[in-house]
Amino acid sequence: MASANAATYFADTVEEANYGICTGTVRACTADDRQNLANAVDGNASTFYALGLGGSLLVSFSQIMGNIMPGTVSVFEITFNRLVGHDEAADVFAVDADGNESLLGRITNAVGGNSVLAGSPFRQLRLVDVTREQFPDTTSFDGYDVAQISVAPVPLPAAGLMLLGGLGGLAALRRRKKAV
Secondary structure (H helix, E strand, C coil): CCCCCCCCEECCEEEEEECCECCCCHHHHHHHHCCCHHHHCCCCCCCCEECCECCEEEEECCCCCCCECCEEEEEECCCCCCCCCCCCEEEEEEECCCCCEEEEEEEECCCCCCEEEECCCECEEEEEECHHHHCCCCCCCCCCEECEEEEEECCHHHHHHHHHHHHHHHHHHHHHHHHC
């Protein structure tokens, strides 16, 4: 019998980082160790790395050999339930084995705005801060904050069973319509 559960994997390696702009004071830009890259992949949801306005971060998952299967990608941001006007956003890209990037979607620090779906296998994830593009009047001074990045792959056997069940249900509905 196929399992409906799959492991959740956390990014644990920073492959590349390009810190963006911080428009706050020196103290604000360095508070909480927010420019420490290790904070993005340390497994501690209470520490974070700020991308900087326009900055980017490329991460990988050393516990996975080969491709990461399609699934839900979540980026945990430290300022959920933020102050009014302190809006932040980032685009999430899947990077395949050949280095090709495909946009998975945009995440925000709004409650429930931190996940996108990867529809095909990938090797790495790139986050690019788009805070000023998405929220021109934001009070954010250093962009999207990355506390953790996780992937919950769709278990393929369970997904296959769900697909078969759905197709069977459609066939039953079609037969039912013909009988009427």
